[in-house]
Amino acid sequence: MAQANDTKNFQTLGNDFHKKGDYQNAIEQYTLGISADPSNHVLFSNRSASNAKLKQYEEALNDANQAIELKPDFAKGYSRKGSALQFLGRTLEAKYAFEKGLELDPENEIMQKGLKECEAEIDGPPSIDPIANPFANVETILPRLREDEKTSKFVEDESFMEMLKDLGQNPLHMQKYLKDDRLRLTLSALLGFELEHPDKMNFNEPPFVDYDDDDSKSTEVKNKLQATREAKKRATEEKNVGLDYFGKQNYEKAIEHYNRAIEHDSSDITLYSEKATAYLKQGLNQQVRETSLSLVDVWKKSGGERKIAAKAYQRIGQTYLEEEDFANAEENFEHALKVYSSRELKKLIEECRAKMES
Incomplete structure (x- = not known):
């Protein structure tokens, strides 16, 4: 009985700190509660939420997974998991998490919104045309705004x-x-x-x-724009097929369709990212590195989300870490950190340095 009271007290204190925006102290209280009762799925879920508020998305994901493992029919656990995966750029996995959560709680508005955002990103998001209204479909631009460090809080x-x-x-x-x-x-x-x-x-x-209503645009320009749109559309179609195969763990077929997508639109860095992830799942480290370097080259020439470019460097570092090549691992984690700072990267760099000093 005393243990139950301790757990409840820690949870209450954690909730109070979370409501006040003191997320670090909230995490500490939830952690104490988990130490007292490691089977309490709510504490893991709440700690996941506080970790997410501190942008510690890997930790948030781990806690969400633990909550689900303890209580598989806990819908909020899938909501936490989907949200963390979104911020980590793992959109397809986030989509599956939200779908599973909605099977348990079909009316959950947060998961409904998250699912729409994932579907919009998988189907696009389309490149923003400065002549067209970029706000016409808000759902398609939210993933990009979440990724950008200057707009994510908005x-x-x-x-x-x-x-x-x-x-x-x-x-x-x-x-x-x-x-x-x-x-x-x-x-x-x-x-x-x-x-x-x-x-x-x-x-x-x-x-x-709209370009179609602008008589000042030449036929040649219109044709080029139309061709570009068609190519991006075909690339998206191939990417979606690849994502479906990836979800079924058929990584070879997924890569085949990612390659077709790249043939249609070689400037979309998300295609290289998905391809590298599929290679990583197969343990093909050299292919991971080659594809990730191609991503970085395209990013430098054509632009794109900084977080995706940083993830490419991080994947390269992870392959070297697996091979115990700590110097090259550290170098690539450092590159990633310069592109997009995160607590996870700092920990990886510290791990490499510790290994080299031991």
Whole structure:
């Protein structure tokens, strides 16, 4: 009875700290509760939430998996798992987690939203056309905004989401938000380059016009745009087939379709990322390194999410770590850290240095 009371006290204290935004102390209390009762799935779930708030997504994922293992019909565990996987860039796995959770709790709005975001990212997200309205379909741009370190915190802000919804329905309302610097940061994240402050931009003319309605565009330009769109569409179709095979653990067939997708759109770094992951699942370290280096080359030329590029370096480092080549592992983890900082990378670097000193 005393143990149960201790566990309850630790959980209550943890919840109080979490509500106040003191996530580190919340984690400490949940950890004490888990020490007292390692079979308490709620404590693992709550600690997962606090870890996620501190952007410790690997730890959040581990706790979510533990909660599910302890109670397989615990829907919130799948919600925690899906969210952590999203932030780690493992979209297909996140999609499966949300689908499983919704089987247990079909009306859960958080998982419904997460599933839509995953489906939008798997189907695209399409490259942002600066002439078209980038806010027309908010679900397709949320994954990119979550990835960007300057906009990730906005996505949880209700006023920010209302702004996106308004701009999606009324693009000429841009004038209303000129003083909101979140607009500039959002457009910069979507377009892939830094914009000047919105109050210096000219919005006197309608900013969004569909190419098909713009008579000033030449037929040649229109044809090139159409060809590019068709190529990206075919690449997405091949990628989706590859993702399905990956989910079935048929990695060779998945790679075959990723290669076809790359033939259609060699500038999409997510295709190389998925291909490298499939090689990693097979333990083909040399192919992982070659594909990841190709990703980095494309990223340097064509741009893309910094987190995906960092993950490429991290995968290379992981292959060297498995082979106990700690010097090369450390070098690639350092490259990854320069591109996109994370607690996980810092731990990996420390691990390599410790191994080399031992």
